[in-house]
Each structure stands twice: as C-alpha cells, then as structure tokens.
Amino acid sequence: MARSTEKKQAILNAAISEFKNNGFANTSMDQIAMAAAVSKRTVYNHFASKDILFEAILNQMLTLFSAAVCVKYQQGTPIVEQLTQIAEQEVVLLSDPAFVDLARVIMAEMMHTPERINSAMKQVESRDGDLISWLNAAVCDGVLNISDTSFAATQFYSLIKAFCFWPQVVQGQAFPDKKQQSMIIDSAVTMFIGAYKV
The missing domain is CATH 1.10.10.60 (Homeodomain-like)
Structure with a gap:
C-alpha cells in the first residue's frame, strides 16, 4: 500500500x-x-472538508456491503443450502468490527441530521434487491410461495440482525460465537422455509 x-x-x-x-x-x-x-x-x-470526509466513510460502508453478499439463485441446488449460504455471508459482514463501527457512526448521524445520509441509506437498502431477485427466482422455480418478496427479504435479514447486529450496535454486546452463529442461521433458515416453502 x-x-x-x-x-x-x-x-x-x-x-x-x-x-x-x-x-x-x-x-x-x-x-x-x-x-x-x-x-x-x-x-x-x-x-x-469534514462533510467530504463523512461521505468517504459512507462510501466505505457501501463498499463493504457490495463486496459482502453475492446472491444468485441456483436452480437444482437445495433451497436450504442456498439460504444458509446467504445467511452465512451476511453474518460474516455483520461480524466485521469495522462494519459495526461504521454502522454506529452512521446511525448516530442519521438521528441528528438524516438528510446528510438519506441518499446513502437508499443505496444500502437497495442491496436487499439481490435477495429480492433471488426470492423472485425461487418463486418462479416453484420452490417458494411468497406474495411480497420485498417484505420477505427484510424479514429474513431481520431474523439474523436481531442477534448479529442490533445487540452489538445498540447495546455493545459481544458478537455471537461460532456455535451461536450456527444456531441463529439454522433457526432463521428453518423459520423462513417453514413460512414460505411450497
């Protein structure tokens, strides 16, 4: 470097x-x-300026997001296996201390001056589009029965973030260990499949 x-x-x-x-x-x-x-x-x-510096921090978070999760539906591969891989990739991102620090900074600023980061947050939210596309493909393939894939994508990530994001960012809790991560991922996938599998 x-x-x-x-x-x-x-x-x-x-x-x-x-x-x-x-x-x-x-x-x-x-x-x-x-x-x-x-x-x-x-x-x-x-x-x-300090504003430009803050924008660079936002861009760094967006870069982490875009590099972290690659979601592409694979016809013929068991749905549980695919969802588990998606969840595992999400947990890797959420466990990165740099990501947690970025999230804390951005969330604090969002509360004080939301207009500063509105456009960046829209880009962050748009990453759910990858999972939405994956879910749409699974629905078309007749594997899942979902009427609102946008809602379902948020729901799936929320099942993970309830244990692997919010407690760390808001309360400063330790990140779950490998055994706990596995349990969180398995339960999220099981609940999601139980709700939507054909």
Missing part, C-alpha cells in the same frame, strides 16, 4: 473513531489529524 493511501486510510479510521466517540458535530479536523498522527494539512489534502 502506498504511503499516501496508508495515510488516507489512517485518517478515515481516525475519523470513524472520533465520530463514534464524540459525534460528527463535536469532532474537529484537528482532533482527526491528531488521532491519525498526521498534520491537519495532510487531512485537508485528502479531504477538503
């Missing part, structure tokens, strides 16, 4: 930490520079 790229990432990491601890409004570029162990000038060379 080039030195400039390393500094840029250090600034992003420092900003995430400072925003998480102090909030966006109460964090200065001086604080971020100090936390990143770089000069204030270096911070401004990479990010012309």
Whole structure:
C-alpha cells in the first residue's frame, strides 16, 4: 500500500473513531489529524472538508456491503443450502468490527441530521434487491410461495440482525460465537422455509 493511501486510510479510521466517540458535530479536523498522527494539512489534502470526509466513510460502508453478499439463485441446488449460504455471508459482514463501527457512526448521524445520509441509506437498502431477485427466482422455480418478496427479504435479514447486529450496535454486546452463529442461521433458515416453502 502506498504511503499516501496508508495515510488516507489512517485518517478515515481516525475519523470513524472520533465520530463514534464524540459525534460528527463535536469532532474537529484537528482532533482527526491528531488521532491519525498526521498534520491537519495532510487531512485537508485528502479531504477538503469534514462533510467530504463523512461521505468517504459512507462510501466505505457501501463498499463493504457490495463486496459482502453475492446472491444468485441456483436452480437444482437445495433451497436450504442456498439460504444458509446467504445467511452465512451476511453474518460474516455483520461480524466485521469495522462494519459495526461504521454502522454506529452512521446511525448516530442519521438521528441528528438524516438528510446528510438519506441518499446513502437508499443505496444500502437497495442491496436487499439481490435477495429480492433471488426470492423472485425461487418463486418462479416453484420452490417458494411468497406474495411480497420485498417484505420477505427484510424479514429474513431481520431474523439474523436481531442477534448479529442490533445487540452489538445498540447495546455493545459481544458478537455471537461460532456455535451461536450456527444456531441463529439454522433457526432463521428453518423459520423462513417453514413460512414460505411450497
């Protein structure tokens, strides 16, 4: 990694930490520079303003989202196996400490100035489209019986996030261990299949 790229990432990491601890409004570029162990000038060379820096954090979260889950329906592969793989990929994303920190920063800012992140949140929500497409394919294949695939996609992810996202982001709980993850995934898949399998 080039030195400039390393500094840029250090600034992003420092900003995430400072925003998480102090909030966006109460964090200065001086604080971020100090936390990143770089000069204030270096911070401004990479990010012309605090707003631009926050946008870069949003983009980093979107990048994690887009790289995390690849959902493509596979005709002939057991539906339980496919759903389990989808859930496992989701848990990997949600268990990433960097993702949790990003989520905390963005959620805090969403409560104070929702207009700042509305467009980014729409992009985050659009990732459900992959699962919706997968569900539509499963319905067309006659494997699942779902009238509202958008609702079902949110429902499926919510079964996982109830244990592997909200307790960590809101209450600071430890992430479930491997045995607990397996139980959460199995129960989510079983409940979902029980509700929608033909």
